[in-house]
Amino acid sequence: MSQLREYAAKRDFSVTPEPRAELVEAGGRQPGFVVQKHDASRLHFDFRLEWDGVLLSWAVTRGPSADPGQKRLAVRTEDHPVSYGSFEGTIPQKEYGGGTVMLWDTGWWEPMHPVAEGLKQGKLHFRLHGARMKGGWALVRMRGKKREKRENWLLIKERDDFAGRSADALVNRHRTSVTTGRAMRDIAADRSALRPADHAKPLPRFRKLQLATLADAPPEGDGWQHEAKLDGYRCLIAVGKGGVRLYTRNGKDWSDRFGALRDPVDALPCEAALIDGEVVAGGAGDDFSALQAALKSGDPLIFYAFDCLALDGADLTGKPLTERRKALEGLFASLPPRGPLRLSPVLEGNGAAALATICEAGGEGIVSKRLDAPYRGGRGRAWIKSKCIRRAEFVIGGWSPSDRRGRSFASLLLGSREGGRFVYRGRVGSGFDADALDEIGAALQPLARKTPPFDGALPSEADDARWVTPNLVAEVEYTEFTSEGRIRHGVFKGMREDKEASEVSAKQEAETDGAEEQVGRVRISSADRVVYPEAGLSKADVARHYARVAERMLTHAANRPLSLLRCPSGLKGDCFFQKHAGKGFPSAVRSMPIEEKDGATEDYMYVTTPEGLIGAAQMGTLEFHIWGSARDRIERPDRMVFDLDPDERLGFDAVKAAATEVREGLGACGLQSVPMITGGKGAHVIVPLRRVAGWDTVKFFARTFAQILAERHPDRYTATMSKAKRKGRTFIDWLRNERGSTAIAPYSLRARESAAVAVPVTWDELNRLTSADAFHAADMEARLAAPCPLENAPLGSIGAAAVEALEAWA
Secondary structure (H helix, E strand, O other): OHHHHHHHHOOOOOOOOOOOOOOOOOOOOOOEEEEEEEEOOOEEEEEEEEEOOEEEEEEEOOOOOOOOOOEEEEEEEEEEEHHHHHOOEEEOOOOOOOEEEEEEEEEEEEEOOOHHHHHHHOEEEEEEEEOOOEEEEEEEEOOOOOOOOOEEEEEEEOOOOOOOOOOOHHHHHOOOOOOOOOOHHHHHOOOOOOOOOOOOOEOOOOOOOEEEEEOOOOOOOOOEEEEEOOOOEEEEEEEEEOEEEEEOOOOOEOOOOOHHHHHHHHOOOOOOEEEEEEEEOOOOOOOHHHHHHHHHHOOOOEEEEEEEEEEOOEEOOOOOHHHHHHHHHHHHOOOOOOOOEEEOOEOOOOHHHHHHHHHHOOOOEEEEEEOOOOOOOEEEEEEEEEEOOEEEEEEEEEEEOOOOOOOOOOEEEEEEEEOOEEEEEEEEOOOOOHHHHHHHHHHHHHHEEOOOOOOOOOOHHHOOOEEEOOOOEEEEEEOEEOOOOOEEOOEEEEEOOOOOHHHOOOHHHHHHHOOOEEEOOEEEOOOOOEEEOOOOEEHHHHHHHHHHHHHHHHHHHOOOOEEEEEOOOOOOOOOEEEOOOOOOOOOOOEEEEEEOOOOOEEEEEEOOOHHHHHHHHHOOEEEEEEOOOOHHHOOOOOEEEEEEEEOOOOOHHHHHHHHHHHHHHHHHOOOOOEEEEOOOOOEEEEEEEOOOOOHHHHHHHHHHHHHHHHHHOOOOEEOOOOOHHHOOOEEEEOHHHOOOOOEEOOOOEOOOOOOEEOEEOOHHHHHHOOOOOOOEHHHHHHHHOOOOOOOOOOOEOOOHHHHHHHHHHO
């Protein structure tokens, strides 16, 4: 309390509406900041940084300036309670600080060095993430004069992308509250800025909501938008002629429960709209218990909008997300950025980076959405959710009695509906406060029954249970599912009144977490998840394949930059290439810096051990694609590859004929080669090289060779990627020999239904084979008993002699 003694001494809380001086823990997972425009004896802006349970405070006489050339006087004042950060109103004139207070900006801040040290030395350097103040800023203490009691600092904007050129543009541009949208005169008159709009179009009807599919990792690529996964109640807002309706995900009308949002929705500037989003309490949207408390107490709610299904009578569900988001942004453009209705922020960066940012901040996860996809009700793969925290809904099927006095139960027994059965999923005994124990205990009493509602045998932990009809839904956080499909270390988070017990299934979460298995020295989660449905291979089978072939595969793949083809949900789910390690990759999958064409340096993955291959399999990797050079001499390729890709109408005999002609042509140039069937439709002809020539030389040779062969037999071959020119021909793909290009690694599985393996063969073997997918995981033990044709192949050189021989062959 001592930190706030000065604050409390200056105020009469029986008169002023300001919050009392209570020292509280920092709210949220990042320290907040707030700027309050304060029309006291003199208009100024109070700049406050949350730290150590209080708001450090400065009075900025002319307000903050985004012009780095401006040094604004900031007088240090007494620390304020964190709860003051939400205060907007009027302090009586005779009270300390009497006058109108507006919430001008809010957000969170990043200290760039230790705060205690900065306060002591008189320089705080930080980044602001607010609605109006953004980027780098500094507070610098001025040298005090003799007998001067006040502590003067300067607030200065850093030169960055958020800097401006006009001294007062920032405060002149933003004249209303960041939360309520009110001007100072509205606040002084205690008058709402909300005015009901003229909604002339019919009220849209409820529509089935689009749901996300759970995955181990977010999808990659530019075609996705990533948003934070919020922990609240899903809500569909309908506004139009006839008023406002707020529906739960199942279509229940909760307009009364979400009543705090009705007036803001009624003021939306449109003729009619149907908006999908999430209702939360607290700006972060990551505390479900806070939402439940707010619903009981009538505290403010926040609606984060992330989709627009209809606007002004037009159905937008058939439009791509890009257009729906644009419509939503237009509708929300005039709303206060920190008001009760907000846009769900789009996270910067790719999916892995977005997830890492959210996880580091303590969030639950992200939802990735295809930018080109329409809105479709039900669960699909256009929306993918990736979690930092494992959390799911379960149905309560019983409870274990407590031997502690006054406690209604010791634990809840949980289950879910799966394939017409009610499956036991474990129990939860922690996370309950006294109110929750009493309320849940009372709700269970009328549901009592004599027999267990679960299908199948139950473990001994349920021996003393009391059974109930499974009608109540609880949300539970857990560490993982056991091999028996039960939650481990469950923590109760709250009751879900918005979800029907008949629809709650933890099957997807259990399959994602799955059973565990040790392969080599790597723990494989979701080990029993079926990855290749037709071949019957599980995730653990994939890991075992790479453990089996590791020694031989590493001869060709170790210490090379990699591109991994990952299919976290198996072949039936989304697959994507990845060359930079993301969050959660095991340490055996290493990173190496490589300078790219534009001069920038990026970290690429590589492996050196069996644990690296198995660890990549743990991350859902099916295919390994390798560079043609090793990390110790990255600019000197040690292999040249011709990928023979036949037109779909050609058989494997055409591939073998092409491989033979490539071999003969290379032999004429003094180069020995080894064939490899790829496990797909074609074959590779691989030339092991001494590391004497650079990428440009090898690429020039490969391109010229392919073009000569295509010119000799234009009816059989093409050296052009064009599908139109490939009809009836085999594409001699020389592009694998560019710097940064990759080719499938020897002994890698292929992401094809047959689970074929890319295998080097002898020329005699190639002639006897009937397809490019002749080898599978089950064949590897026998295959490894024989020598690898690539291991003892003679090394060639792309030098002057080879180029002269190529000219002669031409």
